[in-house]
Amino acid sequence: MLAFISRRMAAAAAMLLVIGTIIFSLLIIVPGDPAELLLSTGGGSASAEAIANLRANMGLDQPVLTQYVTFLYNTARLDFGTSIVDNGSISSVIALRLPRTLEIIVAGTIFALLLAIPAGTAAGLRAGGKFDIATSAINALLTSVPGFVLGTLFIYFFAQILGWLPAGGYVAFATNPAQHLQMLVLPSLTVGLHLATIVFRMTRASVLEMRGHDWVRTAVAKGLRRKRVVRRHILYNALGPIITVVGLQLGILLGSTVLVEFIYNWPGLSGLLVSAVEQRDYPTVRAVILTVSTIFIGINLVIDILSSLLDPRIRLQ
């Protein structure tokens, strides 16, 4: 077990290194001078002095290898440098905004799992039945609605027409817990519904597959109660594939969070990212993407370990 975990951790670390290297080399392989490129706005180019300043600031005047080593060293220390727009420390901005993004993702994921796993199980157990046909049709429709469209429509219905919930904004939990939670509802619902469509699909397919296995027949033949057969011999077996797919889909989930935060004016990582992209603040963009990728890899590492706990065959191989 320990060997399995350390092997997976080594693989995750290697993946991080590769990603860091790719993000680093993007700036190197861009045709022309990166400093000039980043400072150019529209057709006009920046002053020679500003370009020279930026080059020195980002270390672009150093040899490539020195740049690379410095970049990796600083990244490992979680020092992402300073923004080229306001010279503020990127790490402290991320530390401030990351928890807000994670809050939406965690709330959305919980919502998605609570909704989609029972619904997917019920649909899979009675595939072809009325409930299955209805939920699968709704699911197919929801799958086709991009997160930002769903968010926009939610604002229109729940905030503008019905007036139940605020259209967006953010208040710290410490300042006003009730208002904070109220404002959390729509963003996490938007993120969660999107994830729920994927989880539903996967749960249904997985339950449908597990249901046909011989060991389920054995469990029924043993005289186990139906509920127990479903829980222990169908759902428990289906859980591994479900969480693995959820883990892989988290990339898309993290991406749709960018748009959802933007729609609801939620000051998480994505507000930072979008304005940084608009202002071509490459160090900030780079730092946000590294952070998100690290989270993604971290979550998948946890999921790998979880599924090996669920299925002995994974750790025995």
Add this chain to the structure above:
Amino acid sequence: MMSARNFPKRMLLPSVLLAALIIIPFSAPLITAEDPIKIAVRYRLAAPDLQHWLGRDEFGRDRLARVLHGGQVSLTVAFVATTIAFIIGTFFGLIGAYFRGPSEFITSRLSDIVLCFPPILLALLVVTLFGPGAGTLVAVLSVLYFPTFARITFSEALRVTSLDFVEASRALGTPSRRIVLGTILPNIAGPLSVQYSLTAAAAITIESGLSFLGLGVVPPAPSWGQMIRGARQFMNQDPLGIMIPCAALVLTIYAINFFCDRLRDTLDPKGASGSGMDEVSKPLALADAPAIRDPNVVAVINKLRLETTRFGTPAAVIEDVSLTLRANECTALVGESGSGKSLSSLALMGLLPGAIRQASGTLQLRRKTGEVVDLGFLDARTLENIRGNDIAMIFQEPMTSLNPIHKISDQMIEAIQAHRPMSKSDARAHAIQLLKRVGMNDAERRIDSYPDQMSGGMRQRVMIGMALTCEPRLLIADEPTTALDVTIQAEIIELLQTLRQDQGNGLSLLFITHNLGVVADIADRVAVMYSGQIVEEGPANQILRDPHHPYTRALIESMPSSHEGLHSTDGDRLPAISGTPPLPSARPSGCAFRDRCPIAMPTCAEIRPVLYPSADGERAVRCLRAPEAPAGLMKNHQTEAA
């Protein structure tokens, strides 16, 4: 290529819908002459009128023209990017699969890396460097999606290259290029086309998302994402402004997904029926079962008829099957696969697949309490109490019959606790006892293994041990040795024999097999099944020595027996039975076996034989030419016909 004639019906609607949604935006000049970027501030947010069917947006631009032209932009970006990704990815995938080596590493690892970047974030990274615009979008989307195509092509092509005909053409010296393009590519077109549609839908989502953020298509060129962005501020006064582009976007993505789902179903049709846990259909007709008087009788199957609706109209898979199972007796149910022997036993367990229902007949069981119940009409809870307690079953495939992710101990303990209120540690001790009883060495340690750590023979012992949990009165063994090695087979048979003798309460064993050699070893009575009917039944020694039905005779003759010195006397030739059993929906008139019968007469096509009992009532046979058949039957019929 798919011709119009064999175009699947289920693909028609999605194909038409998708084609319409792609063609309509590109026929914009035919629909409206308005300019999508001409600003007329005086008419901002004007309501729809005859000239401007969908009204005007916040700058007074014609909304219909903007939706159509915006669609052109979104679709072009998505399909151009997907096509580029498809071409590059397929190329890398094919090279990787055909030549293996380092190219294999690149194609399989590359997609792992790209998958770590949330797609929209990678797009934003590139936009930061190159600035927004349709060209940047196409480039980003192609880079994002080509590894997925490479991976799919790679794994699919790997599957195809190992197929015999590819190996064969490689051995014949066909040039690589021709094998790849002519043989492999057409064979992996299915999964690739599904991935193509999926990718196109994802590309549209990302394009519109970026445009919504203002980082995609550059204004004033219209795009759906931008229209939603623009209309957002005015959603109160003008809800139409967000509804129209949202509807266009959702409808397009839905059409692609719909197309993709149907395509996947058409390419890879998978039945939704499983063997494990279907809803069991209730029997059709109520029949009064005759009372079981003999206390030695454990179970009675009476005139059982099972029907399937799989072929449209109900067809009988089991017909007129009657069996009496007694205590201290082993009954062997023998027949080819598909003869209905397993279904008969599953009916006793209430485990029939959902597509099969009990049409008539009765299944009765004497419970351990002495109470006689009709298995077809019990509520689910009572049936759960009977399974594993009064009747237990051992299945054919020990490799798949145990849940691979639970320990043996957990699977045995839950079986014990299902019927006996017992603490976990007591149940565990009982489970270890059972494992010792079925001859497992070192049971204390092995009980904590997972099924995958055991051999097939060991797993079958576990299954048998589990079946003995509650000392059932009826034990059904459905081909328990078929999947095992010959030496292990003998051990398992021996084990079953010992268990029968040991068990105090008079175990009745229903042994299902296609192997007559085993029958001679273990069975007291034999019932031979053919095409859903019992064709011969009686004491095992009588039937094996002197079969009366031509099918039983053929089965015995085709047995490579080492028991009775028949071996090698006539050159090891197996007189196999020619032909195959008929499908339930296509049984011939008269006798079901007549097409394959060496002694069939014309009458056999006209009279449907029933089971004719022998004079002493010990055995019965379903054949017009058997000694038990009423003597006058054939002659009378012939005169009638004449």
